[in-house]
Amino acid sequence: MKKLILWILTAALCLTACASALAAAGDRTLVHLSTVDGYMNAYISNVFLTEDGVAVYMNGMESKLVVYREGEEPAEYLMEEDEITNVPDEDGEEGSFISSYTQTLGWFTWQGNMYAVQYRSTSEGENTTVEGGFVKKARLEDGRVKLEDCDIPQLDWTYMIEEWGPGQQSSRGLNRMTVTGGMLVGSSWDNSGSNVLEVFDLSTGRAEEIPMQDMDSIFPGTEGTLLMTRYEWSENPIEYIIRYDLAAQSEEILGSVQLTDGQVQGICLDEKNNTLYMAMNGEIRAARNMDLENTEAVTDCPLSYDANMLLLEDGRILLWNQNAAVIRNPDPAARGETFTLTVQDMVYSENLSDAVYDFTDARGDATVVLKRGGLTSGILQAMMNRDAETDIYTLLYDSSEFDALRKRGFLADLSGNAALSAAADRMYPFLQDALKQDGKLTAVPTGLSGSAIGIHHDVWKKLGGTEEELPRTWDQFLDWLGTLPEKVDGTEYGVFDTWMDRESFRSNMLNILLNQYQSLLNEGEMDYAFNTPLLRGLLERLDSLDYDALKLAEPHYEEDGGMISYDGETYREPLLDIYTDVTLETWSGAAQPLLLSLEEGREPILPVRLSVAFVNPYSEHAEAAAEYLALSMKNLRKNVVYSLYTDQKEPVRDPYFAENQKQLTQWLEEAKAQLEKDEDNRAMWEENIRMYEENIADNEKNSWMIRPEAIEAYEERTRWLKILSYDFAGAMTSADNGGGDYYTMVWGYAQQQVSAQELLSGIDKKVQMMRLEGN
Amino acid sequence: MRTGKRFQLRLARALLALLAILMLLPMVQTFLYSFSSIPEMKAFMKTRGSRDEAAWMEAHLSPHILSLGQYEQILIKDHTVLGYFINSVGYAAAILFGQALIIPALAFGLSKFRFRGREVIFFLILILMLLPFQVTMVPNVLTLRFLGMLNTPWAVVLPMWFAPFYIFLLRQYMIALPDELLEAASMDGAGPFRSFLRIVLPVCRPVLGAAAALSFAENWNLVEQPLTYLSSRPELMPLSTVFNQLAGENTGFEFAGAALYILPALLVYLFFQEDILSGIQLTEMK
């Protein structure tokens, strides 16, 4: 008997433990459209509540409605094809058509039904006209969304039609559609581009446009009202929460929030409990009894930027924006045994925000609060205080703070996490050297980039140049530059982009040279000084280039400080590109970095700026933090992944490649078929066929996201890649406090007002002092 | 011999006059410059730093056009300078207020009471007077952070309430006060506190005025403390820290700002001049 009771008790205990482990009950990610591939295949344009669930309307390759019902698999309903008609024009010229298409602008629910708002755009000859405001009732059946006519009259679309040219009309968008008090309300803009509220009476179709200045966003309120946020910018920005009465067109300020970082992303009012929920800075905060001074963080908000918020029947909150829709439970009691991982992301890493979804779904017992921005100086102080509040930080590898943390041992050891260790071992040596200290992994990358001057090899070939002729050192490069104006003369190519001006060129070159030189100094072989004959010589040569021959014009400055550098010359395809990235590039038109060394006999250096994430050694959730970082590594963009790991050899196709090929092949087939039937227009069809075949071949050759040639080229140059570490010259920008500004010197040099000698000795003076002080 | 003496006198006066002019010139010039128009000032300031051996900066002793443009700019159009000015006023007021409550009392305690360790404490205070700000900077930051006051105005105000120099000044003055005063008072039945209020303070008026003026001069010109303690709240900075930036950017109205900033100090000076003089004279300087 005793044993039975014991079993029952144990079972009960297990069950409750399970329940609390699945705590924050009901937290779910419904949809997360990640941008891992660098492309957004689809985006969420509307989310609304249906009778039995949540409907997400996605636009993209295919427009579809996905409905999430509790306890069921998400049900997909494809939209009917957009109504496109192509009718021969009786009255117009021979062979002209009147074509029209109907587009769904958005969705709303009212009185238990779903409605779509559509407009139709008709093109007749030169003119395009728009008719709008068609409301169709939506019925979900057999995996399709069927739109039917309904009782709601056509909405007066006058305010929504925009004339952007003579006879050219288009429809404005209607954002954040919501129904309140029998009115459909959305935000749009007027002819002068200012924010307006569009209000449509659903019983009469009457429209009204109400100007709304400084309106941040609108959110649904109770009957006849809207909630709005208004952002007031100042040194201490304030966000106002306003209740707007549609009928009376009056505002009532419910309160305001003092913002320290970030903005209020979304709000949602729980009338029953008189609580206002606000999504900001990675969390959802609750203002009980509308007390905006004392808000309480109740759960996390993984969405970055905008967030729309809807209150579900059971009190949970639905958050959505363009690429994600999640449900969160704001009831602190439901949290149970959860802990919060706090991440301070100072370098705005995409992969970290994507990883939030994965992490919270995988672990029911943790939430992630992802904060962006913040002061880097705060990190060192937090370390001195043994502050455990933030678990993960991100910084630039070459920042002085990271350097100090690294040297003083304030980075937690991540080697214990198998996934991270394995990932690190697969990385190129130049990365491993930077990320490991004494064999221990202390940081993981979140992004990397590096500037170099690049050359379009195909253009060089077309100009008759060969590989051997390309310069190997900077001196040779400057010589070679002198020969280029002659080479491009008379061709359709130019040396640089038409819009490149002298100042930008000089300041970028200086940047590249300084970075390379800094890397060289960091190796410790040379005396640590900037004002050396080597560097000075190069900069002085840069001074004496014939800029006019290179068609690098002086920029013109506007009265108000704006800059114009494009002279209105015809576009010439450039040979050289000064903004070339040394990491793996993803589009086909990119230039390849020129491998230039600082002097004869030295190897070329391609400096890379790395941003890293690391774990606070005082963190109380170090293991979970490492797990989170492991997930973040999975969410890195493809080109970053290819830049990091040595084992990535497979070229990657453009995501639209398959679709395009299918479409083209289909048209090819149709054209071929037409060729048989339509003898009269034989020439036209043959032309079309040729065109399609050419396109297909072209696609096959060029439609890559990561080209095989790019992979090869990158692999080759990894020998020369070096991670930039703490940069004295760059550190000067933060160390300066009055009297001699680094930026004015650099800009002065770019404007040819400060000589190379002055610039370098100025840098040297401060750098020497900083070095001698020690750290 | 007579002519000799008169000649000496004349020479002395001439030299002193020159000196006086030099002493006052910066202020006078600031005020003069503040009445030039902004474009004029901008153009003038642009001539700084020119290496041209042939040209000199113009003496510009008086504005070409008398204009209130600079003042208009800082008082009406752009309120940032005014904002910082108000910060300075706030700090000065808060500091003086606290000092008034604490320092005379402390000085009184250290001068008119005999107890063991009195001299030791005073000696320690003397030592503290000698140390520059940087010596206690770091530990002060930690203390303030512990108290949660870092990056708030309190961080600048609070430590100044206990500035050792004024304790020294007041104490030296009070020590010279004859004991008879206090004895008379206590015979009338007044306790130390009443004597302090009714007798000591009024008698100390000159040195209190002097201390107030000197303290004002010091805290009107605070630079290191705000830069260190308020590093993440630039909007709380007093005007003194901002001048460099203003001049560096060649905004054209830095002189009006400077004039505005000098003005209260000038007024304080004129008002308290006599007090300072007599206060110093009567303080025992041993």
Next chain:
Amino acid sequence: MYKKFRQAWPFLLPGLAGLLLFYFIPFVGGVWYSLTDGSFENKFVGLQNYTTVWQNQMFQLGLRNTMELSLICAPALFLLSFLLAAVLHRIRPAGAFFRSSVLMPYLMPSSAVLIIWLLWFDYGGPVNRLLTVLGGQRVDWLMGAELRLPVILLFLWKNLGFCVIVFLSALQAIPDVLYEYATLEGAGFRKQTFAITLPLVVPSAFLVLILSFVSAFRIFKEVFFIGGAYPEEPLYTLQNYMNNMYGKLNYQNVTTAAYIFAGMVFVLFGVLFLSQRQALRRLNGGD
């Protein structure tokens, strides 16, 4: 004089508490920082920090500069103010205006005046103009070692007033009667000076000397405005070093340097104090 210690408490308490909290404790508490290494493990390293800091090139530069500047500024201030006070004392009633004007700069915020000051010493400014008129060469005052002169002059300009007043009051405190009496007794100027003036002035002189040094150490404020965190070499003072270390959050070095500096200051004042005692004894004894 009140004998009852108990009664002193309310007067002393707030002031002493504040002094303790914001001055004594930080000064003493900083010792902990100077004895550890500031890394994650925060090991106790004993006096290692002191040796590293002492041997650091920039620390030595800062120390050298601070000492040089103070040894120029303080005595200069001392002598000049004494001279001026003596002159003012001589011409007594006529000196009122000058007395006022010399005190004014002391109360002026130096940050505001700096703008004008730098204009004067600009390459094309009035000071250079004067120089060329007198037959000299233009000097680039705002660069290099020459920047010391404007800084020193600014220091003198500001602090002269207060010291003059102190000396003046000391001189004025000596009753004329003494001099008259001494003249009657047959004592010459020299004897009078040594027997009367000097002994009575020495305490004030001592004060002025201390004040001069204290102000000289505080010269950092103006230097920082002109030169920034990394000024020209000859202007890089110890406070620059400490400030920069603070900026790098190297608390260890800041506190270590601070204690070294404080130690030297105490030694200096100890010496001054003792020599004052000596001087007084000599003067009074040799009467």
